[in-house]
Amino acid sequence: MSSSSRPLTTRELRAWLGFVRAGHLLDHELERQIKRDGDISHAEYEVLVHLDWAQDHRLRMAELASRVAISKSRLTYQVTQLERAGLVVRTSCPTDGRAVWAQLTDAGAALLARVRPGHREAVRENFIDLLTPEELDVLADAMSRVVARLSPTLAGLLPAADDKPGGRE
Amino acid sequence: MSSSSRPLTTRELRAWLGFVRAGHLLDHELERQIKRDGDISHAEYEVLVHLDWAQDHRLRMAELASRVAISKSRLTYQVTQLERAGLVVRTSCPTDGRAVWAQLTDAGAALLARVRPGHREAVRENFIDLLTPEELDVLADAMSRVVARLSPTLAGLLPAADDKPGGRE
DNA sequence: CAGAGGTCGTTGAAATCTGAACAACAGGAG
DNA sequence: CTCCTGTTGTTCAGATTTCAACGACCTCTG
Numbered sequence A, B: 001m002s003s004s005s006r007p008l009t010t011r012e013l014r015a016w017l018g019f020v021r022a023g024h025l026l027d028h029e030l031e032r033q034i035k036r037d038g039d040i041s042h043a044e045y046e047v048l049v050h051l052d053w054a055q056d057h058r059l060r061m062a063e064l065a066s067r068v069a070i071s072k073s074r075l076t077y078q079v080t081q082l083e084r085a086g087l088v089v090r091t092s093c094p095t096d097g098r099a100v101w102a103q104l105t106d107a108g109a110a111l112l113a114r115v116r117p118g119h120r121e122a123v124r125e126n127f128i129d130l131l132t133p134e135e136l137d138v139l140a141d142a143m144s145r146v147v148a149r150l151s152p153t154l155a156g157l158l159p160a161a162d163d164k165p166g167g168r169e
Numbered sequence C: 001c002a003g004a005g006g007t008c009g010t011t012g013a014a015a016t017c018t019g020a021a022c023a024a025c026a027g028g029a030g
Numbered sequence D: 001c002t003c004c005t006g007t008t009g010t011t012c013a014g015a016t017t018t019c020a021a022c023g024a025c026c027t028c029t030g
Helices: A010-038 A040-051 A061-068 A072-084 A106-126 A134-152 B011-037 B043-051 B061-069 B072-084 B106-126 B132-149
Strands: A058-060 A088-092 A098-104 B057-059 B087-092 B100-102
Touching: A010 A040, A010 A106, A010 B132, A040 A058, A040 A061, A040 A072, A040 A098, A058 A061, A058 B011, A058 B061, A058 B100, A061 A072, A061 A098, A072 A088, A098 A106, A106 A134, A106 B132, A134 B011, A134 B106, A134 B132, B011 B043, B011 B106, B043 B057, B043 B072, B043 B087, B043 B100, B043 B106, B057 B061, B061 B072, B061 B100, B072 B087, B087 B106
Parallel strands: none
Antiparallel strands: A058 A098, A088 A098, B057 B100, B087 B100
16 A cells, blocks of 8 residues: 555544544433433443344344444343343244344333434434535445445445435434 | 424435444454554553644643543553553653643654554545545534534644644544 | 354453542632 | 632442353254
8 A cells, every 4th residue: 555654634634533533522422311311321222223123123142233333242241231121132033043032122112212312312413413414415425435345244234325204213 | 402303314314324333343443453553452542642742742631531532530541551561651740739741651652653554554544545535624524513512622622624744643 | 863163142251441439739718 | 827619630349341262053064
């Protein structure tokens, strides 16, 4: 790579640092909001959301870990916590003895319903509403390239580029 | 807020999810690269970088924590680790008995010099080079608004919007 | 059927992180 | 000087995360 030793220009640095900092700050803010509205961690919330999105509100552990982008052992811990709180149950799979289903419970769905509005609002206030529609598109395109490079698998799960009022999130 | 219950459109969702996923994946990738080249964590690397950027390669704990955007107690832990590795030293401040300076050592600077090229390359390959200059500018502007909203203090430290070959990072 | 090789989810120990409580100090008002 | 209030960095306990095994199971081959 011929560019390997060339330092980042101010333009590049500005984009990179801004991206990283915005990510950290948003993480922190959402952590706060989710803890406040639902008394669970952001990580746990993510697990619930992905279960909610899934067919029949359930997923195998490995698939869930992949979608939430966390390690298997971390997910084991999270699901144990969520199960303890009654938001999720583990079920064994009849066709594959190794597999474990994580299934969203009614209580889990109810919690999601309670937390989501505030979450949406937080995402809007601190991110979406600060960008123009054009910027959103530019960002989405650029990010999809980044995701595609680092994880072709996950890239396939991102929504396509049309604009109907999505039924998710 | 009138928008509080309106779900995210596909366009918005695409931008938001892409942003979050790209952030996670980049974090993971950089973690790997830094561990490989310098045998330290990404968090520790960030501390070293901010010290290097600072006047005289040193900062007070509180200021450092603020710039790296981590908690005081977390920084205490990180600096202890870095000190144990000889990459940083703690110094007491003559004018303020409460203050503690974290000072980059020569070994710390040397480590940075060893890790940075690979880091730069990773950032370029997986981020910068995937975006056009126009996209970089759009992104930087948008992110600066997000940062400004969530942390006016940090926003002031972001580089300005000109484009000379920056001497940092 | 037996065995090899791979996948799945869990476990345990160590590393790291969070949040509240704390002790030492600074700065100003009385 | 003395008290009061706010700041600074650390500490401790508990929560979370990582990483390297591990046991159970599946699949394919012979």
